[in-house]
Each structure stands twice: as structure tokens, then as C-alpha cells.
Amino acid sequence: xxxxxxxxxxxxxxxxxxxxxxxxxxxxxxxxxxxxxxxxxxxxxxxxxxxxxxxxxxx
Amino acid sequence: xxxxxxxxxxxxxxxxxxxxxxxxxxxxxxxxxxxxxxxxxxxxxxxxxxxxxxxxxxxxxxxxxxxxxxxxxxxxxxxxxxxxxxxxxxxxxxxxxxxxxxxxxxxxxxxxxxxxxxxxxxxxxxxxxxxxxxxxxxxxxxxxxxxxxxxxxxxxxxxxxxxxxxxxxxxxxxxxxxxxxxxxxxxxxxxxxxxxxxxxxxxxxxxxxxxxxxxxxxxxxxx
Numbered sequence: 013x014x015x016x017x018x019x020x021x022x023x024x025x026x027x028x029x030x031x032x033x034x035x036x037x038x039x040x041x042x043x044x045x046x047x048x049x050x051x052x053x054x055x056x057x058x059x060x061x062x063x064x065x066x067x068x069x070x071x
Numbered sequence: 072x073x074x075x076x077x078x079x080x081x082x083x084x085x086x087x088x089x090x091x092x093x094x095x096x097x098x099x100x101x102x103x104x105x106x107x108x109x110x111x112x113x114x115x116x117x118x119x120x121x122x123x124x125x126x127x128x129x130x131x132x133x134x135x136x137x138x139x140x141x142x143x144x145x146x147x148x149x150x151x152x153x154x155x156x157x158x159x160x161x162x163x164x165x166x167x168x169x170x171x172x173x174x175x176x177x178x179x180x181x182x183x184x185x186x187x188x189x190x191x192x193x194x195x196x197x198x199x200x201x202x203x204x205x206x207x208x209x210x211x212x213x214x215x216x217x218x219x220x221x222x223x224x225x226x227x228x229x230x231x232x233x234x235x236x237x238x239x240x241x242x243x244x245x246x247x248x249x250x251x252x253x254x255x256x257x258x259x260x261x262x263x264x265x266x267x268x269x270x271x272x273x274x275x276x277x278x279x280x281x282x283x284x285x286x287x288x289x290x291x292x293x294x
Contacts, residue, residue: 016125017227023129024224028217030136035213045207052203053251060190060247064240064286067186071179071291 085260093257095265099152100272106153107160107277114164121169127162131155135270148266156273163281170284175291183283191276194247198254205255208248215245236289239282246275246282 045053114123135155142148170176198205219241226234253271256262262271 016122019129020125021224021227023125023132024220024227027132027136028220028224031213031217031220035210035217038213039210042210043207049203049205049207052201053205053208053248056194056197056251057244057247059193060243063186063190063193064243064283067182067283067287068290071175071182071287 088263089258089260092263092265092268096257096268096272099149099265099269100276103152103156103269103273104276107156107163110157110160111163111167114161115168115171117164118168119161119165121165123165124162127158131158131162134158135274139266139270143264143266152266152270152273155270159273159277166281166284170288173288173292179284179287179291183280183287186283186287187276187280190243190247190279191250191272194250195254198251199258202258203251203255204259205248205251206259206261208252212245212248212252215241215248219245232289236286239285242282243279243286246278249275 134151139148139151139155142151167180170180173179219238222234222238222241226238250272253262253268253275257268262268
């Protein structure tokens with residue numbers, strides 16, 4: 013294991029530690045979505061997945 | 072009638088302010104992306120070593136997390152955004168040099184670039200036309216992002232190529248979610264600071280580009 017991997021691992025740990033309280037705050041304060049809200053999220057994300065698959069075919 | 076007029080007069084300044092935040096965000100985002108391209112080109116010309124990427128990412132993220140929020144409401148915030156995006160662009164240089172040296176490298180870079188642009192513009196247009204409120208995604212996306220960071224941390228030690236591919240695919244989906252969430256926050260008045268809005272959207276574009284490069288790089292060279 014080289015020093016770059018160790019630094020990358022330490023940086024990731026730092027980001028996780030910093031982001032964890034923010035994530036907890038967002039979970040507590042985010043409004044709940046209805047099934048229609050979730051559908052309006054799933055459809056564009058599915059389109060993105062299909063688009064990435066198209067890009068893979070093109071490369 | 073009077074009530075209607077007062078409602079219109081109360082809403083108008085807010086709508087104008089929201090449009091101003093959106094316009095300023097897209098203006099600053101365009102400039103920072105151009106600046107990143109410029110610093111990436113300099114980094115490629117200087118033939119910087121691969122560790123530049125790691126150092127730039129860590130430097131950029133530390134400044135974005137700890138320095139930018141203190142200056143986000145002052146003109147210095149714009150300078151700090153250019154510092155962060157310039158640094159991240161500079162870090163991209165060695166990665167782009169590495170991909171450019173692959174047999175199909177030019178094509179992979181161009182497809183990743185065009186694909187990132189298409190994803191960003193498509194999702195932004197979706198939010199701007201439907202005007203849906205995606206604030207409910209906040210917690211879900213943050214948890215997903217933390218799980219991805221944990222998986223990436225584990226893969227530093229495990230070194231599984233399939234897991235790396237899976238992480239890149241999930242990052243694209245999560246960052247796409249963040250584009251919906253952040254754009255929706257701007258148009259619904261949840262984000263009134265265009266400096267913070269710009270850095271949020273820039274990070275999503277940067278992460279989608281890097282992940283697409285990785286996916287297309289792996290899938291385009293497996294024969």
C-alpha cells in the first residue's frame with residue numbers, strides 16, 4: 013500500500029466525519045415525499061441510466 | 072381584487088430574487104467551468120504527475136468545506152470559488168493525460184464531456200419546466216453519498232475493479248439527484264446564495280464527469 017492510498021483513505025474518513033452531522037440534520041429536516049414525488053425522481057434517473065448505457069455502446 | 076393585487080406584489084420581488092439567483096448561478100457556473108478547462112489544459116501542458124489529482128481534490132474540498140462558507144456572502148467568495156474550481160481543474164490534467172494516452176482515449180474524453188453536459192442540461196431543464204419541489208430528496212441523497220464514500224474507502228483496501236465500476240455508476244445517479252435537488256432549491260427560494268449554489272452544482276458536474284470517464288474508460292477497453 014503506497015502513501016497515496018493512505019492519504020486518499022484519510023481524506024475520505026475526514027469527509028465522512030464532516031458530512032455525517034450534515035446528513036443527520038438533512039434526514040431529520042427533509043420533508044417526506046409522496047409516491048408521486050418519488051416517481052418524478054425515478055423517471056429522470058432511469059433516463060440518465062439509459063443514457064449512460066447508450067454512451068457505453070457508443071465508446 | 073385588492074387581496075389579489077397584494078398577493079402579486081408580495082410574490083413578485085421573491086420571484087425576481089429567485090430568477091436573479093438562478094441567472095447568477097448559471098453565469099458563475101459557466102465561467103468556473105471555462106476556468107477549470109483552462110487550468111486542466113495548463114496542467115496537461117505541464118505534464119503534472121498523477122498525485123496532483125489527489126492533492127488538488129483534497130485541497131479543493133477542504134477549501135469548499137471550511138473556507139468558502141465563511142466568505143460566501145462577501146465578494147471574496149467569488150474569488151474562492153474560482154480558486155476551488157481552478158484547483159479541481161488543475162487536478163484533472165493528469166487524469167485527462169492518462170485517458171488521452173489510451174487507444175480510444177480522445178473518444179472517451181469527448182463522450183464523457185458531452186455526456187456530462189447532456190445530463191446536466193437535461194436534468195436542469197426537467198426541474199425548470201416541471202418546477203417540482205425535490206427538497207424531500209435531501210436526506211436520501213446525503214445518506215447515499217455517505218454510503219458511496221464508505222464503499223470507496225473500503226475499495227481503497229479491497230481494490231476490486233467491479234466495485235469501482237459500481238461506485239462510479241452510483242455516483243452518477245446520486246449526483247443526478249443532487250442536480251434535481253439543488254436546482255429545485257434555487258427555484259423555490261431554498262438557496263439564496265449563488266456562490267454556494269454554484270459550488271454545489273459544479274461539484275455534481277465534476278463528479279459526473281470523473282465517473283463517466285471511469286465507466287467509459289473501463290467499458291471501452293475491455294476487448
